[in-house]
Amino acid sequence: MSHTEHDAPILRTSPRRMAKMLIIIIGIQVVGGVLFFSHYDFWNSYLPIAGRPVVHNEPGNGPGPVTGKTVNVSLKFVESPDFKTYAFNALSGSDQNPEIHANVGDKIVFDVTNAGKSFHAFAVTDSKEGPGPAIEGTTIGSADNPMKPGAKGTATFVPAKAGEYYYICAVPGHRELGMEGKIEVSEASSAGAASGATVAPTGNKVEFSLSFVMSADFKDYAFNALAGQTGHNPDIKVKSGDTVTIHIKNSSKSFHSFGVVTDPEDPNSVVWNSAFKSADNPMKPGESGDVTFVAGAPGSYHYICTVPGHADLGMNGNFIVE
Amino acid sequence: MGHDTSEWVFVGIVIAILIYVGVDSWNIEKLLEDIPADAETIKVTGQQWFWSFEHADGTKEISTLHLVKGHAYKFEIYAKDVMHSFNIPDWVVFQDAVPGRINYVWFSPDQTGEFPIQCREYCGLLHYNMRGSLVVEDGKS
Amino acid sequence: MVLELQKPRPVWQIMFSTHHTDVGYLYTVTSLAFLFMAGVLAMIIRTHLFFPGEGVLISDSVTSNRIFTVHGSTMLFLFALPFAAGIGNYLVPIMVRYKDMAYPKLNAVAFWMVPVGGALVWLGFSDTTWVAYAPYSIIRAPGPAADMWIFGMKILGISSILSSINFIVTILKCKHPDLPLRRVPLFAWSMLTVSLMTVVAMPTFAAALVMMLTDRLGVSGFFNPAMGGDPIAYLHLFWFTFHPEVYIFLLPAIGMMYEIIPRFSRKPLFSQGSGVFAFVMLGLIGFASWGHHMFSTGMDFTTKTVFMIGTLAAVPASGMHVFNFLATMWGARIRFDAPMKFMVGGIALFFSAGAGGVLNTAMPLDFITHGTYWVVGHMHLFLTGTIAFGFVGMMYYIFPLFTGRMYSEKWASVQFILMMWGTVQVFFTQHILGLEGMARRIYDYPTDFTSWTQLNQIATVGAWILGASFVIFLAQLIYYSAKGKEANMVDPFNLGGKYYYPYQAKTPHHTGY
Numbered sequence: 001m002s003h004t005e006h007d008a009p010i011l012r013t014s015p016r017r018m019a020k021m022l023i024i025i026i027g028i029q030v031v032g033g034v035l036f037f038s039h040y041d042f043w044n045s046y047l048p049i050a051g052r053p054v055v056h057n058e059p060g061n062g063p064g065p066v067t068g069k070t071v072n073v074s075l076k077f078v079e080s081p082d083f084k085t086y087a088f089n090a091l092s093g094s095d096q097n098p099e100i101h102a103n104v105g106d107k108i109v110f111d112v113t114n115a116g117k118s119f120h121a122f123a124v125t126d127s128k129e130g131p132g133p134a135i136e137g138t139t140i141g142s143a144d145n146p147m148k149p150g151a152k153g154t155a156t157f158v159p160a161k162a163g164e165y166y167y168i169c170a171v172p173g174h175r176e177l178g179m180e181g182k183i184e185v186s187e188a189s190s191a192g193a194a195s196g197a198t199v200a201p202t203g204n205k206v207e208f209s210l211s212f213v214m215s216a217d218f219k220d221y222a223f224n225a226l227a228g229q230t231g232h233n234p235d236i237k238v239k240s241g242d243t244v245t246i247h248i249k250n251s252s253k254s255f256h257s258f259g260v261v262t263d264p265e266d267p268n269s270v271v272w273n274s275a276f277k278s279a280d281n282p283m284k285p286g287e288s289g290d291v292t293f294v295a296g297a298p299g300s301y302h303y304i305c306t307v308p309g310h311a312d313l314g315m316n317g318n319f320i321v322e
Numbered sequence: 323m324g325h326d327t328s329e330w331v332f333v334g335i336v337i338a339i340l341i342y343v344g345v346d347s348w349n350i351e352k353l354l355e356d357i358p359a360d361a362e363t364i365k366v367t368g369q370q371w372f373w374s375f376e377h378a379d380g381t382k383e384i385s386t387l388h389l390v391k392g393h394a395y396k397f398e399i400y401a402k403d404v405m406h407s408f409n410i411p412d413w414v415v416f417q418d419a420v421p422g423r424i425n426y427v428w429f430s431p432d433q434t435g436e437f438p439i440q441c442r443e444y445c446g447l448l449h450y451n452m453r454g455s456l457v458v459e460d461g462k463s
Numbered sequence: 464m465v466l467e468l469q470k471p472r473p474v475w476q477i478m479f480s481t482h483h484t485d486v487g488y489l490y491t492v493t494s495l496a497f498l499f500m501a502g503v504l505a506m507i508i509r510t511h512l513f514f515p516g517e518g519v520l521i522s523d524s525v526t527s528n529r530i531f532t533v534h535g536s537t538m539l540f541l542f543a544l545p546f547a548a549g550i551g552n553y554l555v556p557i558m559v560r561y562k563d564m565a566y567p568k569l570n571a572v573a574f575w576m577v578p579v580g581g582a583l584v585w586l587g588f589s590d591t592t593w594v595a596y597a598p599y600s601i602i603r604a605p606g607p608a609a610d611m612w613i614f615g616m617k618i619l620g621i622s623s624i625l626s627s628i629n630f631i632v633t634i635l636k637c638k639h640p641d642l643p644l645r646r647v648p649l650f651a652w653s654m655l656t657v658s659l660m661t662v663v664a665m666p667t668f669a670a671a672l673v674m675m676l677t678d679r680l681g682v683s684g685f686f687n688p689a690m691g692g693d694p695i696a697y698l699h700l701f702w703f704t705f706h707p708e709v710y711i712f713l714l715p716a717i718g719m720m721y722e723i724i725p726r727f728s729r730k731p732l733f734s735q736g737s738g739v740f741a742f743v744m745l746g747l748i749g750f751a752s753w754g755h756h757m758f759s760t761g762m763d764f765t766t767k768t769v770f771m772i773g774t775l776a777a778v779p780a781s782g783m784h785v786f787n788f789l790a791t792m793w794g795a796r797i798r799f800d801a802p803m804k805f806m807v808g809g810i811a812l813f814f815s816a817g818a819g820g821v822l823n824t825a826m827p828l829d830f831i832t833h834g835t836y837w838v839v840g841h842m843h844l845f846l847t848g849t850i851a852f853g854f855v856g857m858m859y860y861i862f863p864l865f866t867g868r869m870y871s872e873k874w875a876s877v878q879f880i881l882m883m884w885g886t887v888q889v890f891f892t893q894h895i896l897g898l899e900g901m902a903r904r905i906y907d908y909p910t911d912f913t914s915w916t917q918l919n920q921i922a923t924v925g926a927w928i929l930g931a932s933f934v935i936f937l938a939q940l941i942y943y944s945a946k947g948k949e950a951n952m953v954d955p956f957n958l959g960g961k962y963y964y965p966y967q968a969k970t971p972h973h974t975g976y
Contacts, residue, residue, distance in 0.1 A: 015944065015945035017473075017474050017477075018944070018945075020474050021474045021477065021478065024474070024478075025492075025493075025496070029496075032582055032585065032586060035586060036585065036586050036588065040588075042607075043586070043587050043588055043589075043605075043607060043608040043611070044525065044529070044588075044589075044590065044605040044608050045605060045606075046605060046606055046607075047602075047603070047605060047606070048601060048602060048603075048604065048605075048606050048609065048610075048679040048680070048681075049679065049680050049681040050601050050602050050678055050679050050680070050681040050687055050689075050690075051601065051602030051603050051679075219385050219386060219454075219455065253517055254448060254451055255447065255448065255523075280605075282447075284522070284523055285517060285518070308369070308370065309369060309370075309371070309372050309384075312374075312384055313372065313384055313385065326734065326737075328786075328790065329733075329734065329737060329783070329786055329787075329790070332782065332786045333779050333782060333783060333786070336778060336779050336782040337779055339821075340775040340778055340779070340821065343775065343821055343824075343825050344771060344772060344775050344825075346825070347771060347824075347825035347826045347827060347828070348768060348771075348826075350826075350827045351764065351767065351768075351826040351827050352764070354827055354830075355764050370603075403598070403602065403603070404596075404598045404599040404602065404603055405596055405597075405598065405599065405694055407759060407833075407834055409834070409900075409902075411831075411900030412900075414827075414830055414831055416759055416830040416831075416833065417759050417761060418759045418760045418761065420694055420695060420760060420761065421598055421688045421694060422688030422692075422693060422694065423688075423693070423694075423695070423761060424761075425760070425761035426761075438900075438909075438911075440900070440902055441902070442833070442834035442835065442902045442903075443596070443834055444528075444592050444596070444599070444903075444904040445599060446528070446590075446599055446603055447524055447525060447528075448524065449524075449528075449902075449904060449905060449906075450524060450902075450904075450905035450906045450907050450908070451907070453909070
């Protein structure tokens with residue numbers, strides 16, 4: 001064994017060069033960490049395609065009644081110079097993300113230009129959050145094949161059902177950054193109670209305060225007070241056209257979200273953009289916020305917690321529009 | 323072989339213990355699997371993030387389940403969205419709720435009282451809060 | 464730190480080298496970095512669970528879910544497997560008396576996939592839990608985090624398979640012709656068994672990952688009941704891989720114990736033949752027990768019985784290893800240096816983990832323990848108690864080979880005491896918590912159960928002690944690799960035997976084995 005030992009000096013890396021190696025490796029980790037933390041919410045921002053709610057009645061793009069009327073809308077994708085704000089047409093002010101009003105059967109023609117420096121894609125959807133699903137025929141480009149700066153395109157949307165739709169940028173994240181505008185489609189003729197149809201605001205403003213409460217054993221759910229106590233699930237009465245502001249607080253230990261719906265069994269039937277947060281992005285305990293919307297066609301609606309099951313557990317009150 | 327005898331003895335003891343565990347488990351499991359014919363069926367549905375129940379006569383309950391002492395109950399376990407696990411720890415009632423599948427477990431409470439129900443398979447945001455209550459009462463249901 | 468092949472060379476040359484000592488070293492350093500990162504996550508979870516009530520340290524349950532997912536995935540795939548691969552890379556060619564691994568470039572490629580996979584997992588920070596059961600991971604787990612996790616796992620799985628191929632060919636085909644296979648050291652045998660198991664088991668998980676991804680995209684319905692699939696199919700595919708995988712995690716640590724225990728007992732190993740037999744037997748029988756993770760999914764009685772028998776059948780193999788170690792130490796003049804302390808502590812905890820496991824596998828008892836903190840305690844006793852103890856002990860033993868210096872025996876003893884105490888305090892307590900019914904993977908627990916609060920607090924204090932021991936470990940590694948006393952490379956521990964010696968051996972048959 002002697003002739004194999006220490007014939008040549010055993011060379012090793014010096015601690016200095018080991019430190020250099022660690023600085024490179026740890027430096028990369030720090031960069032990665034910054035990337036991660038600055039996008040913490042994005043990594044969990046959208047549902048997988050398989051999990052998106054299936055739309056049973058495709059409301060868009062006919063075959064439905066056609067009024068023969070054409071609404072032309074000109075939209076441009078714009079970005080702020082620091083790329084923090086994205087919008088349609090203008091970055092702020094009354095021209096930003098113009099709201100479109102139309103009736104069932106109108107042909108809404110979108111002329112879309114990419115006036116920004118980044119890539120975008122256009123779509124009309126009825127989902128309240130996320131980049132889709134788009135209604136067939138209303139897309140220009142897609143997240144995987146977007147519109148380049150300067151590109152132009154046209155899309156047509158003929159709504160077959162009344163309700164709230166949104167025109168958005170279909171690139172994931174852009175809607176959340178501000179590229180979203182509302183399309184309110186009302187019935188050609190007024191329908192029965194609780195249609196959920198929108199009306200123009202009358203200017204009358206009303207406010208209410210609601211808070212999500214739960215019993216300490218997590219069994220009873222309610223608004224404002226638990227069952228059996230005064231103030232439990234108060235009735236809310238407003239007039240059609242009122243601008244309603246609801247101050248909402250989550251006074252419970254769990255997660256909730258708010259919405260006025262036509263059908264308390266269906267958390268997706270939120271009308272008039274009255275949703276505050278949603279089941280996928282709920283209010284944390286202690287969080288509070290406001291939502292303002294215009295009460296639409298008269299009828300008996302419900303205000304509920306839109307987290308599935310919570311309405312059944314007690315978070316369901318009457319919202320009556322006269 | 324002389325050098326190894328101690329090892330054979332050791333392995334023999336281990337195997338004997340394991341056989342005992344195996345046979346005893348087999349016997350007990352056989353009892354658990356044998357659902358009595360007169361057990362009343364309770365449908366249990368697990369969904370994000372609460373339990374709902376339906377008695378044999380159609381009565382529905384959410385989160386709190388009322389049963390009668392001394393009766394045998396068979397739980398028919400459904401899931402609506404993702405996997406959950408229906409568990410009443412005090413009574414060792416435990417089976418997964420798997421969407422697309424019905425699982426069965428039975429028990430017969432012999433004490434009255436209130437016992438917690440919990441979910442024991444990770445199901446997302448409020449898994450930790452997917453709790454309910456079993457209330458076992460005396461007398462007529 | 465690393466043995467250089469020639470005059471000192473630039474750092475990037477070390478990083479991209481294909482020599483087995485360099486690659487082994489890179490694996491080891493990377494895996495230790497991930498160990499500490501995942502350890503921080505564990506400390507966050509345990510500290511948060513000290514008090515019941517939301518928002519103690521972690522603001523909401525989504526963050527908590529993401530933290531334990533990444534903690535699990537990192538510890539298993541970015542620490543346990545790469546560390547074993549690292550030590551294996553370093554020692555196996557020496558043990559089979561060959562100059563390098565069979566495929567050096569493949570070796571380096573397999574290593575570099577580990578940081579990439581790790582980056583995907585960490586940047587995505589998904590919330591599916593490390594097992595990612597369907598249908599949650601398919602219809603609910605938000606993207607892109609879950610998709611990044613899938614891709615990260617895929618890359619790590621491929622890295623595992625490639626390095627396994629390397630080990631198999633090196634040990635079977637490249638070993639020195641004068642060295643019969645039965646006399647190859649048991650650590651190399653453990654790496655061989657583990658590599659063969661990986662090659663058989665891992666592709667199943669790779670398939671399951673692809674199926675999960677296409678399911679998430681909505682183009683297939685393997686595990687999605689809405690599209691005609693069956694979530695239980697995912698569980699079968701997953702556990703078919705991951706039950707053998709837990710043996711893959713374990714066996715290198717046992718192999719490392721075989722390196723250290725005979726040497727520090729200054730007595731020959733009781734029976735090389737038993738060790739080989741036990742490794743091979745576990746490698747085969749390990750495939751017959753995956754269903755014990757699924758006892759509550761509604762399997763029929765016969766199936767459950769078969770899996771119970773399969774699980775129990777693997778226990779004697781582990782028992783043989785324990786017996787081997789005890790018989791080797793019996794009547795020996797043991798030198799309880801740090802490596803030996805950790806290995807003996809590891810065996811003691813291995814035995815208790817195994818005993819708890821037998822309880823799990825008894826079918827009806829599984830209904831008490833499945834999905835509770837009992838399982839958390841049980842698996843961590845294996846992972847921390849056996850595998851981490853074994854790895855730490857090996858790290859101390861191989862410290863002179865890596866750095867040419869000795870660590871501080873005193874601080875290593877302090878670390879040992881804290882680590883042993885901390886491990887017992889956290890994980891034994893968690894067994895009790897599980898029996899009390901506390902479910903796992905929960906962000907918060909109700910205050911109605913005072914025993915839960917107390918036990919959680921005991922466990923958290925134990926976790927802090929364990930964390931302190933790892934801080935000492937980290938400090939040791941850094942400080943003494945630069946400032947430690949120069950080691951006597953012939954016999955650094957003064958045992959009277961032969962230490963490993965460097966690649967410069969020109970006549971391999973004098974390696975001393």
